[in-house]
Amino acid sequence: MAEIRKLKNYINGEWVESKTDKYEDVVNPATKEVLCQVPISTKEDIDYAAQKAAEAFKTWTKVAVPRRARILFNFQQLLSQHKEELAHLITIENGKNTKEALGEVGRGIENVEFAAGAPSLMMGDSLASIATDVEAANYRYPIGVVGGIAPFNFPMMVPCWMFPMAIALGNTFILKPSERTPLLTEKLVELFEKAGLPKGVFNVVYGAHDVVNGILEHPEIKAISFVGSKPVGEYVYKKGSENLKRVQSLTGAKNHTIVLNDAHLEDTITNIIGAAFGSAGERCMACAVVTVEEGIADEFMAKLQEKVADIKIGNGLDDGVFLGPVIREDNKKRTLSYIEKGLEEGARLVCDGRENVSDDGYFVGPTIFDNVTTEMTIWKDEIFAPVLSVIRVKNLKEAIEIANKSEFANGACLFTSNSNAIRYFRENIDAGMLGINLGVPAPMAFFPFSGWKSSFFGTLHANGKDSVDFYTRKKVVTARYPAPDFN
Numbered sequence: 001m002a003e004i005r006k007l008k009n010y011i012n013g014e015w016v017e018s019k020t021d022k023y024e025d026v027v028n029p030a031t032k033e034v035l036c037q038v039p040i041s042t043k044e045d046i047d048y049a050a051q052k053a054a055e056a057f058k059t060w061t062k063v064a065v066p067r068r069a070r071i072l073f074n075f076q077q078l079l080s081q082h083k084e085e086l087a088h089l090i091t092i093e094n095g096k097n098t099k100e101a102l103g104e105v106g107r108g109i110e111n112v113e114f115a116a117g118a119p120s121l122m123m124g125d126s127l128a129s130i131a132t133d134v135e136a137a138n139y140r141y142p143i144g145v146v147g148g149i150a151p152f153n154f155p156m157m158v159p160c161w162m163f164p165m166a167i168a169l170g171n172t173f174i175l176k177p178s179e180r181t182p183l184l185t186e187k188l189v190e191l192f193e194k195a196g197l198p199k200g201v202f203n204v205v206y207g208a209h210d211v212v213n214g215i216l217e218h219p220e221i222k223a224i225s226f227v228g229s230k231p232v233g234e235y236v237y238k239k240g241s242e243n244l245k246r247v248q249s250l251t252g253a254k255n256h257t258i259v260l261n262d263a264h265l266e267d268t269i270t271n272i273i274g275a276a277f278g279s280a281g282e283r284c285m286a287c288a289v290v291t292v293e294e295g296i297a298d299e300f301m302a303k304l305q306e307k308v309a310d311i312k313i314g315n316g317l318d319d320g321v322f323l324g325p326v327i328r329e330d331n332k333k334r335t336l337s338y339i340e341k342g343l344e345e346g347a348r349l350v351c352d353g354r355e356n357v358s359d360d361g362y363f364v365g366p367t368i369f370d371n372v373t374t375e376m377t378i379w380k381d382e383i384f385a386p387v388l389s390v391i392r393v394k395n396l397k398e399a400i401e402i403a404n405k406s407e408f409a410n411g412a413c414l415f416t417s418n419s420n421a422i423r424y425f426r427e428n429i430d431a432g433m434l435g436i437n438l439g440v441p442a443p444m445a446f447f448p449f450s451g452w453k454s455s456f457f458g459t460l461h462a463n464g465k466d467s468v469d470f471y472t473r474k475k476v477v478t479a480r481y482p483a484p485d486f487n
Helices: 044-059 065-081 085-092 098-115 157-167 183-194 207-215 231-242 265-281 295-306 328-346 396-404 419-428 463-468
Strands: 009-013 014-016 023-026 034-038 125-129 134-142 145-149 172-176 202-204 221-227 246-250 255-260 287-293 348-351 366-372 389-393 411-415 434-435 474-482
Touching: 009 044, 023 348, 044 202, 044 207, 044 221, 044 366, 065 085, 065 098, 065 157, 065 183, 085 098, 085 183, 098 157, 145 207, 157 172, 157 221, 157 463, 172 207, 183 202, 207 221, 207 231, 221 231, 255 265, 255 396, 265 287, 265 295, 265 389, 265 411, 287 295, 287 328, 287 396, 295 348, 295 366, 295 389, 328 348, 328 366, 328 389, 366 396, 389 396, 396 419, 411 419, 419 434
Parallel strands: 145 172, 145 221, 172 202, 221 246, 255 287, 255 411, 287 389, 366 389, 411 434
Antiparallel strands: 009 014, 009 202, 023 034, 125 134, 134 474, 348 366
16 A cells, blocks of 8 residues: 655745644545645744744845746746646545636636736825925835635635735745645645745645644734634634734625526526535535525526536546535535434425435535525525525515625625616625626635625735735835925
8 A cells, every 4th residue: 555645844945844743634525535644733833934934024025026026927827837737636635626626726827917916016106295395105015924824615716815915015925725625735836936936935834723823823924814714714813913913814604696586597597506506515605595586486496406406416527527525524414414404494405415426425415495594504504515595585675684684794696687676786785795697706816805794804805906905014205305406
């Protein structure tokens, strides 16, 4: 039997063994094959990484912004050249199908492209005359060492929300990837090195609680970007803020999609299936709840069930597979417990994800509940699995009122051809990212990923101009130049 490879941390341009004696198996969720082992690193490991990142910051911050941008351009080209390999790594360690994995790679590359615009993004502003012979100028500067804590569900895209922009703006970075999906990060490091990145600018420390707490507590780490669950995200925000760090914490979701009587049902259902069951429902922009007007509810449900029956479940590497596994056995058990809970609380199960699925991996089939109410646990909780709840409503106003009861406010979608309804939806829904006649309203890199309420803790969001403000600080110079006498 071949020996299982143990991963190393990447600190100061070198792969170094963790100080830990604890390792965790990294498993292909579609096959249960052990791919490698990841270190559950120690506080000592994060201390070493922070020390080296702080040393590297002293020189990296002085590198001219166009030179930093050229390294990002090189990185973008290398990522594009290796996109199939990157997608393959995502599929084997996360489980999503190849098409979705390629899409994720594309979104990651998009963030690198945006970060490569650092010379424009870092520009300040000025006013030539604020008083007699007095001018003022505003300059941007990097903040120092930044820590990033990333989830398993998008092992390329989410880290690329963080480190490319932070580094392009002159910061150094320590990434803690999910211990469940570490292999993609190794490839990112290899390509970033090849792009010309100096030692110590980008560092990777694998691990769990000790690494997270080390990032939150270390005095050299000035800012923290987090994406993950609500309980952990709230803890990260509170603890990081307590330690006087900047924190942006993107957390849970319970996204509602509203379907009105005038919606084009074929397109609507295709979009909802992609949004609810794509990536096995393991994404913070998944469609978790559909509120459908009573006038078309029966027809909508019949067509939805008909299309869901055609979904192919299996290993994401296989042709034609749409729905892959959830990430681990515990996630599968948790999902099955929610199905039981939905039945106990009186929802009508019209598609049962427990049926006709293979035991070769952690598979759950598409699951749909009808006649759900806001008192039910399956409506309240973020399940993070291929489970969709359907609520029948009288009108748009009722649908919005239901969505706004949720503690989460990440995204929401509306399917209609009525412009008045679209405006009413936009003005009254509690959500930061809205979709009109599309299923997943995830913004492109140059707009902020702007969740509200318990979907986000912080002030400045990831991506867009918010990210530039988050990873920089400002100096305002006010100067008097008395007018000389050149006569």
